[in-house]
Amino acid sequence: MLFNSIDFAIFLPLVFIVYWLLQNHGLKWQNALLLVSSYIFYGWWDWRFLSLIIFSSFIDYFLGLSIAKSDVKRKRKLFLILSLVVNLGFLGFFKYYNFFAQNFADAFTFFGQSIEPSRLNIILPVGISFYTFQTLSYTIDVYRKKLEPTKDIIAFFTFVSFFPQLVAGPIERASNLLPQFFSKRTFIYKNAIDGCRQILWGLFKKVVIADNAAKYADMIFDNHNYYSGSTLVLGALFFAFQIYGDFSGYSDIAIGTSRLFGFNLKQNFAFPYFSRDMAEFWRRWHISLSTWFRDYLYIPLGGSRGSTLQKIRNIFIIFIISGFWHGANWTFIVWGLLNALYFLPLLLLNRNRKNIDFISSKNLIPSLKDVINMTLTFCLTLFAWIFFRAESLQHAAEYIRNVFTDSLFTIPNFIDQKITILILSLTLLFVGVEWIGKEQKYALEIMKNIKRTPIRWLLYICIAFLIFLFAGRAQDFIYFQF
């Protein structure tokens, strides 16, 4: 079920009302309702893959208990490895089998031995990368004795499949989300309003910004040989807003929806395009994934400790794996590699924690230095996004080659001038609101500071109306495929 669909618009209020009606009947009933709702939400897409989530949940539920029960280190490790093998095995099979089969065959062909790869017609289960990482955080934390395993099977299964964040994150840690299933949730008006506001902003990002930017990004990327260099830059720019609007929009809707049910999820995006260097960008972009990799991969590898060579190795490992997590394509690996290259000088020069605070905190106008740093960082990101969006490395290379021609300094081609200008104006307005609200958890939170109710309501209605105007057929979220 898509957040931006009529189905969800009916599903959410129904679950919401029944959920709060069950408030006095105990947590177990509320959790059970959330579990059933989550399975309906997921099964709406393809009920066959529910078996995967249920199986993963079973495995990790029992392995969590087994790890905690055992005092023998080898045994505990064995249970953890079993959890890793099962979960990553599913992920590897569904997401990466064809990639490895093809590359294996290509490697043989390269050495003069042509073989036909045995490809399978595999459907990638939506959200598998997300819930796999979420459930792994549970077994790893139990193994590390940072978390007590739960015996409440309903609560655990609901934690794995919690519908607001099941298919595209934020990837919640068991230590943050799981305990919330055991504490009494009470309806708090202020939180519910805040949740609705965040959902509204998420829908605006998705429907108005991302889906419109997508049309142009797709058109330009798919026909890159016919466009001028400047138009190709515009194409990359559109993609940058598409992916940000799409993914951070999803996260906003997920966090907002969770708040309606009395849950608090972690912030997943903190205005990454206002970053002044790549280290800051990675602290603000897809925070739940970055911190997952940091805590479960980077730090165990030694992190930023050890020799320079070890530091370089760790950075490359984490960024390449992060790229590969996004999809079974060399383009994602190169995207990760590029980001490692961007990040490395900052780490080696010990400047990776230079920009911790908000850019031009408490000021509306940034300093010239901040503007320059922000622009440079954005340009680097834009360049890397070309690899992320391209169908293949060859596509990316051609795209970049076509950018750096004389036509880079011409006026971009506008296919439908009026509508392009309208979309660009809305994008500028969006950037403006994000800038004003950059010190909030999400930009629209700033609206709560408007004291006059009619003005606040008018603005909400305007945003909702814009969402309606730009809503066509519900478009998939990009991160569903990851």
Add this chain to the structure above:
Amino acid sequence: MKSFIFKLFVFFLLLLIPIFLVFVQANGYSYPFYLRFTTPKQSSLILGTSKAAQGIRPDIINGILARDDIYNYSFTVVHSPYGQTYLKSIKKKLSKTNKNGIFIVTVDPWSLSSNKKDVNNPDIFVELNNCLSNTTWVNTKPNIEYLLKNYNKPYVDLLRKSEIKLHNNGWLEVTVLMDSISVNRRLLDKLTLYKEGQMTHSGFSKVRLEYLIKTIKYLKQYGKVYLIRLPVHPQIMKIENEYMTDFDSKIKSVVLETANYFDMTHLNDNYKYTDGMHLDKKSAKEVSKIIAEWIQSEDN
């Protein structure tokens, strides 16, 4: 909780006002079929696919026959091939008060075809998932049900003017470049589409033919039915002849119901087509005139 739900309810109620105003703005420029679902019930209909939608002008026929009630209720080959869906929709659109209606029923091989996998299985008919099938009300303005279920573009486009105009009488006016290069390019595209697509994947459906007869029988209760095959570009005609060599013999069973049949394909060379399949605006006017005169002669 109550206050939250109440405020949310008021919010959505207020939001409905501008949304309703946008829906009211939808017109013949908004979407090729929209107006057909907003006009009142009609007593005389032109039926068929996009060939008829673009090729037969009710205003010309009305003028010659001194009537004012002929309405074009033709859609496209994926919306309105003959079948249960189209018949149901026709029943909804038809005003049953008049018994002197005129029904111009156009036929060609494509409107009697279905997927080759199982040509006679109504469960896989192409029109099952589109507007004729899912729109309950075909005469309300604004038709919110239609817009919500079938408008697959952003609603902001309802406020923009397209190159296609659906007239109040149901005629679909398409304005495209008619220079020889553009026309030839579109013709080639159409030929490829039909050779590689329709011809390979479609086959004659007996069920569709039966529904055509059912449709005619139903319409006969409310007036006179005229069966017509519209002209097409000679190269498309060649494909149609190859595709359904016995079309004429198949249509004989239908002619028994109507007692008339006007095959205009002998006039193929006389007209211009936007893409080989559809008559251009000027030719549509000429063809409509000929049809009206034929109806006059049939009545006399």
